[in-house]
Amino acid sequence: MxxxxxxxxxxxxxxxxxxxxxxxxxxxxxxxxxxxxxxxxxxxxxxxxxxxxxxxxxxxxxxxxxxxxxxxxxxxxxxxxxxxxxxxxxxxxxxxxxxxxxxxxxxxxxxxxxxxxxxxxxxxxxxxxxxxxxxxxxxxxxxxxxxxxxxxxxxxxxxxxxxxxxxxxxxxxNTVVDALRQMLGELPVRRQTKRRLVLATLHRRERRETAFPQIMGALAAIAARGDVDLLLPRHPSCSPETYASLDALPAARLVPPMPYPDFVAALADAHLVITDSGGIQEEASALGIPTLIVRALTERPEVVEAGTALIVDTVRDSILAAATRLLDDHAAHRSMAIASTRIGDGxxxxxxxxxxxxxxxxxxxxxx
Missing domain, CATH: 3.40.50.2000 (Glycogen Phosphorylase B;)
Structure with missing residues (x-):
């Protein structure tokens, strides 16, 4: 044409x-x-x-x-x-x-x-x-x-x-559900481990100086539990110092930005997501992965209305309390682990x- x-x-x-x-x-x-x-x-x-x-x-x-x-x-x-x-x-x-x-x-x-x-x-x-x-x-x-x-x-x-x-x-x-469904059919071999995976993504620029130390403190406490693995892809716009509190923790794995198929595999295997990103709220909701949104608000209220996500703001103790509940209370986790079609049907x-x-x-x- x-x-x-x-x-x-x-x-x-x-x-x-x-x-x-x-x-x-x-x-x-x-x-x-x-x-x-x-x-x-x-x-x-x-x-x-x-x-x-x-x-x-x-x-x-x-x-x-x-x-x-x-x-x-x-x-x-x-x-x-x-x-x-x-x-x-x-x-x-x-x-x-x-x-x-x-x-x-x-x-x-x-x-x-x-x-x-x-x-x-x-x-x-x-x-x-x-x-x-x-x-x-x-x-x-x-x-x-x-x-x-x-x-x-x-x-x-x-x-x-x-x-x-x-x-x-x-x-x-949302077209992210289309992309997610395509990748789900091409997932690499699932990991074999008894430790639950907590997947975190962080990059919001508007509150890095004030919020990130609190969020990283919560993530460090979660990684120190001894019964979970924390996976955090580094964002290219964040300095290495951003992640300093996690570097020495054996259960915290900080990786470069992941290829999308590998990221989808990690997300599908996650027990809990902690994020300030937008798209992962939608992807996790579509898969029924309980998600803690470390922001004051979200432009994607459907994920909260569906019950798969919870806004916990950026205070360390608030994040840690919500994560601990979802890691220790099976009924609380199960109540959020329901895949939603509010975001899209593929x-x-x-x-x-x-x-x-x-x-x-x-x-x-x-x-x-």
Missing amino acids: TSAGTVMVVIGTRPEAIKLAPVILALRAQLLSVRVCLTGQHPEMAAEALGPFGILADVNLALMRPGQSLAKLTERAVGALALLLARERPAWVVVQGDTTSALAGAIAARQVGIPVAHVEAGLRSFDLAQPYPEELNRTLIARLATLHFAPTPGSQANLRAEGVPETAIEVTG KAADRIARRLRDELRAAQRPAA
């Missing part, structure tokens, strides 16, 4: 790559022309995340620089994407979630006059400072998008309340692809 029927998918981070991979595959299954553009916001990690899905990027803008501020990244990303889009003129630009790359892709597309489809639209914490800058990015993208693919009825309601037309919103489910990408296919066909139909 010519560029008039092409969809450009903009990806900046590893989570975006994971959540957009099923969309790319579904678009191609509809025989649509798809161009995949990496901004380089997560250098190498995004491309590696696409690998298990058999997807290669068509363009890598490689925009990251050491010590680069959010403002500078946004400026460079908007400029580079605007030039690329003006040259290639796709019919649609697809962005996902709430990253700086997603916002830059939406701004650049609208500046060039190309409609934007926003995957995972409508999530809200209703506090621009938490998570930062994600809540800000996501609400700005909503003002720029033409199509809003809301993962849940709750996110649909948020968009309606902001004045987004009903015809521009489609409830699809068919979100197909719904998104069909809607974009229909939009493309309508645009190409001769006027009456």
Whole structure:
């Protein structure tokens, strides 16, 4: 197809790559022309995340620089994407979630006059400072998008309340469930051990100085119990000093960012998840893994409503008490260990692809 029927998918981070991979595959299954553009916001990690899905990027803008501020990244990303889009003129630009790359892709597309489809639209914490800058990015993208693919009825309601037309919103489910289900069928051999696995992921930038010492203190106490293994992938934006309190503990295993299939295997094997991340709240809920959210609030209230997740904020004693209860009280753990379908049913990408296919066909139909 010519560029008039092409969809450009903009990806900046590893989570975006994971959540957009099923969309790319579904678009191609509809025989649509798809161009995949990496901004380089997560250098190498995004491309590696696409690998298990058999997807290669068509363009890598490689925009990251050491010590680069959010403002500078946004400026460079908007400029580079605007030039690329003006040259290639796709019919649609697809962005996902709430990253700086997603916002830059939406701004650049609208500046060039190309409609934007926003995957995972409508999530809200209703506090621009938490998570930062994600809540800000996501609400700005909503003002720029033409199509809003809301993962849940709750996110649909948020968009309606902001004045987004009903015809521009489609409830699809979250594509992370699509990705998760695909990877579950390709899991490596499960680990053989009697010690329960506690999986932790931490990276929130807005409260690192104040919150991380408390969270790490709780994780150190959990790892010192003697009856669990703690697995914590290091985040590339966190300094080595962040994890110093865990380095000497035999039961704490700190690893580089994990390939997605290996991460899914660890998640499926986990007894408990402790996280400040967004996507893992959804993945753990879909698998029925009890999750403690070490934040003051979440833009994914469905996981709490489903009973699979609990917000415990960032105070050491609060985290430790909640984790201890779930590790020692089998009934409490069992009450949260119920897989939920509130996040999605594994068919979100197909719904998104069909809607974009229909939009493309309508645009190409001769006027009456």
